[in-house]
Each structure stands twice: as C-alpha cells, then as structure tokens.
Amino acid sequence: MKKALLMSAALAFGTVVSGAAWADILIATAGPMTGQYASFGAQMKAGAEQAVEDINAAGGVNGEKLKLVIGDDACDPKQAVAVANQLVGQGVKMVAGHFCSGSSIPASAVYAEEGVIEISPASTNPKYSDERPGNIIYRVCGRDDQQGQVAGKFLADKFKDKKIAILNDKSAYGLGLAEETRKYLNEAGVKEVLWESYTAGEKDYTALVSKLKQAGVQVVYVGGYHTEGGLILRQMRDQGLDAVMMSGDAFVTDEFWSITGKAGEGTLMTFSPDPRKNPEASKIVEEFRKKGIEPEGYVLYTYAAIQAWAEAAKAAKSVETDAVAKELDKGSFQTVLGSLKFNDKGDVTLPGYVMYQWHDGKYDYYKS
Template sequence: MKKVLLAGAALAFSTILSSAAWADILIATEGPMTGQYASFGAQLKAGAEQAVADINAAGGVLGEKLVLEIGDDACDPKQAVAVANQLASKGVKFVAGAFCSGSSIPASAVYAEEGIIMISPASTNPKFTDERPGDMIFRVCGRDDQQGQVAGKFLADHFAGKKIAILNDKSAYGLGLAEETRKYYNEAGGKEVLWEAYTAGEKDYTALVSKMKQAGVQVVYIGGYHTEAGLILRQMREQGMDAVVVSGDALVTDEYWAITGKAGEGTLMTFSPDPRKNPEAAPIVEEFRKKGIEPEGYVLYTYAAIQAWADAVKAAGTTDLEPVVKALSSGDFKTVLGDLKFDSKGDVTMPGYVMYEWKDGKYDYFKS
C-alpha cells in the first residue's frame, strides 16, 4: 500500500462505536473538525453519526454493523492527503467527505489508488468530478458551474445598473465559484467594477473595504467561506458601506450570523433546495432536533452519502469495490435528499441551486 504521509501534517482521529463486538465494516467521514471551518466539520460528523446509528439500529449492512472513523483534515490539502492515507491504513471501505474542494481533490487521488469509495457531501468545484482519478469518486452536492450560473444571472437580473465587486479567497472553492459567477454575470451583460482577491484567515480587511467604498460598490459577491465573509461584512458596515453581500453555499451555517449579528440581515446566498423541507427527511430532522442538533447545511448531505453507499452495498451483496461502484453508478437511491442518481461523472442528477436570504438569524428561500 503506497504511503504519501507528509511530515508535520497533524492528524486527528476518533472512532465511533469502536467496541470489538461492533468492529465489522469500517467507514469514515473526513472534514475540518478543527480550525476556522470546524462548524462544517461538525455538520459532517453529526450527519455521519446519525446515519451510522440509524443503519445499525435497522440491522446494519449485510448483517454487519458499521463503525465510524472521523478524520480531521482542517481543510488543508496536505493534511487531507495524510488523513486519506491514515484512513486507508485502517482499512476503511468508504469515506463520506471531504468538505473543502481543496481537500477533496488531492485526497481523492489517494482513495482512488487505494480502492476506497469516496462520496463528498459538500465539495462543489467542478474539477472534483471532471478530473476524478477513478470511477469510485462521487458527490451528492451540486457543482460551482451550476451555482455560479444561478448567482451570475441573479446579479444581472436583480442588480442591473448597480456597481458590483466580485471577491475571492484564492482557494479551490472560493476562486472557482467567483470565476463561474463572474462568467455568467458577464454573459448576462453585467460588468463588475472590481475583481479582487483576499487572503483567508486574516482579521483586518479594512484596506479591501476602503477600496470598494472608493469605487462606490453597491453589491459585493464573495467567493469564499463564512468566517471571512462575515468579517468583511462587519468591516463594511463599520466604514458606512450599506452594500448588499451575496455569496455561496459556504454561508449555510449559523456561525455566519454569530459573526455578523444584525449586520448579516439581508445577506443573500446560493444553496441547493433545503433538504430539511423534504417530506422524506421529516423523521430524521425530528430525530436530530430531539438531540439539540439543527440539521443545517451539509448534515443531511452527509447522511445521504452514507445512505446511498449502504444501499449500493446491499444491492451488490458485498463491500468489494467493483460491484459497489457498479451499483452506485447505475442505481436509484431513496435518501433524505430525495431520489438520488449519479451520472457518468459521479455527479448527482438532482435540482441545482436556489437563492436564500438571511433574516433574524436564520436563512430561508429568497422572496423577491
């Protein structure tokens, strides 16, 4: 088994339901369990734990129980590779992850080489499946070319004649989403007054805000994550800018509002149709809420990834790679997201993206 373990890359793992009597089929979820995007890691972890618990309570998979391993990649590409190798060495059959596209893309090469099925609940960069290293790589979320098309057209339709700035954090996710949004905004006849990059993890964006203020920016599209988007918004308001902030699915966490407070009122973002509203998901949503967990963002996407894999294993009658990949590639799976099918690239053939608005500390569909 080839190792690409990198010196200095921190690893963090824990095993759920790890008693010897339950050590039957080992699966994993991988994401940012620590670091500035840990709220999304918590979403993946919550979805995976509940899916494993529910599947085991219903008799497991092929008469065996699932054991869940948690891998912390901190949304760092090098750490993601190290985590992938560590999970492979433990003998996992399947990984529901990762979250950040910048982690999923390099990690997928390890999983493909090791013959491990990977289904990302949240990585939206088109390269993840367009350039996938093997047919065992899938995702249950949409793509940034779909998301960018919705966002770009929305900017052109709803903010015609407004001065728009498009920002990106230079990450695989943020830059990719910003580029797709700009492409479709330009195709619809719009032209941004500013195209600027910023560095994720910084605390002071006042120079960027001053540049936007000087340019008279009225709408700010942010290709990046909620932590920086929230800080940029707050610092805009501190400088007297009342520009509308528009962003993508990385704002689907209550932590965004915790950062912005009332300043976040009216923030717009693209995300897939809310799976919490699916009738099929109602019993699971209720179960989460009984435990004090709001299944926001990518919680149910992680749950669905594990559902699809487990059903594919049952259809194949084995956990062996090739029969399960064949079942995933050809099957129709009933999940908390609704009926789910994968296309020839490993993408889902499901509804794409809609616009949401933050109001009173919650996000819901935008009503024009």
C-alpha cells in the same frame, strides 16, 4: 504504506473511531473538524453519526454493523492527503468527505488509487469530477458551474444597474465559484466594477473595504467562506458601506450570523433546495432536533452520502469496492435528499441551486 504506520498517523491527525470492533465495517467522514471551518466539520460529523446509528438500528449492511472513523483535515490539502492515506490504512470501505474542494481533489487521488469509495457531501469545484481520478469518486452536492450560473444570472437580473464587486479567497472553492459567477454575470451583459482577491484567515479587511468604498460598490459577491465573509461584512458596516453581500453555499451555517449579528441582515446566498423541507427527511430532522442538533447545511448531505453507499452495498450484497461502485453507477437511491442517481462523472442528478436570504438570524428561500 504499512497499516501499522498509517494507524499511528491516525493519532497524529486526530482521527477517532466510534466503537472498537475492527471486525465490523469501517466507514469514515473526513473534513475540517478543527480550524476556522470547524462548524462544517461538526455538520458532517453529526450527519455521519446519525446515519450510522440509523443504519445499524435497521440491521446494518448485509447483517454487519458499521463503525465510524472521523478524519480531521482542517481544510488543508496536505493534511487531507495524509488523512486519506491514514483512512486507507485503517481499512475503511468508504469516505463521506471531504468538505473543502481543495482537500477533496488531492485526497480523491489517494482513494482512487487505493480502491476506497469517496462520496463528498460538499465539495463543489467542477475539477473534482471533471478530472475524476477513478470511477469510485462521487458527490451528492452540486457543482460551482451550476451554482455560479444561478448567482451570475441573479446578479444580472436584480442588480444590473448597480456597481458589483466580486471577491475571492484564492481557494479552489472560493476562486472557482467567483470565476463561474463572473462568467455568467458577464455573459448576461453586466461587468463587475471590481475583481479582488483577499487572504483567508486574516482579521483586518479595512484596506479591502476601503477599495470597495472608493469604487462606489453597491453589491459585493464573495467567493469564499462565512468566516472571512462575515468579518468583511461587519467591517463594511463599520465603515459606513451599506452594500448588499451575496455568496454561495459556504454561508450555510448559523455561525455566519454569530459573526455578523444584525449586520448579516439581508445577505443573499445560493444553496441547493433545503433538504430539511423534504418529506423523506421529516422523521430524521425530528430526531436531530430531539438531540438538540439543527440539521442545517451539510448535515443531511453527509447522511445521504452514507445512505447511498449503504443501499448500494445492500444491492451488491457486498461491501467490496467494485461491486458497490457498480451499483452506485446504475442505481437510484432513496435518501434524505430525495431520490438520487449518479451520472458518468460521479455527479448527482439532484435539483440545482436556489437563492436564500438571511433574516433575523435565520436563512430561508429568497422572496422577491
């Protein structure tokens, strides 16, 4: 596509540029800046803005300043492709995005074809790297087969004598995570009593909750996002179903508790080790908090994605894609997530997943 047309498309999809100097190095973050998952878009935006601010304050990349472009895909696959094309047209050198796997997977094909490095901070579906369209696609988060293994084994260990239901929202992320969790649960010798899909975006899950009650379910695993999971949990409590809820990393937002209130007490979820607790991140965490931003969830993952790219560009003494990708493939990068490397699939070699539990409006590591 011609750049002029793509830049016009930027306005249609709500993309904005922080700063106006097109001569500087443009990078982007793209995710759900609007829509029901906008809390995660806000996390990504906060992480990206702080990363750009800190890198520029330290002299930029090879003597040039970074400028940040924000892309809004609303976690919609078609919109993600349009946003990807638009970012390419604007001349961005890298994209810290997207958030939803269902967006990152189709968008990655655009970036691979057009020679733009993508480093997702949050897309966990294995297909993102297993079916990698080119060698310039990376992620700094884990994978659902890793997350599902932890979740499935935990369920089998802690709730083997309970009636377990597994729900999914039919999305690339939710269904993929539910399938991986079920696989490892079944391999451990435990069979779920109910496997059920639901439709994301609905408000009334009464019929679903009734099925859970009729099956005598005591533990509900949700492969999906906090918005629907929180509503399902509230409606479970309203109908007198006192089952434990468990999910994955999409519950890692304070908005979950805003939806559930006290009904969220005791909810379990898997997520990577909390980067806010890393000594390497302490100064940056403090800086976020001074600004009134809690760097929860994927704030620091987005920061780290940009950090790793910037360090690779410095090592390459260039922001050209081939040179930077070569450094990303061979280098080790000190980030707010700790020291990280990428394997030959573009997956990160960081520690895997651990269990968390919600208590009194906050989440922290699960204590048995």
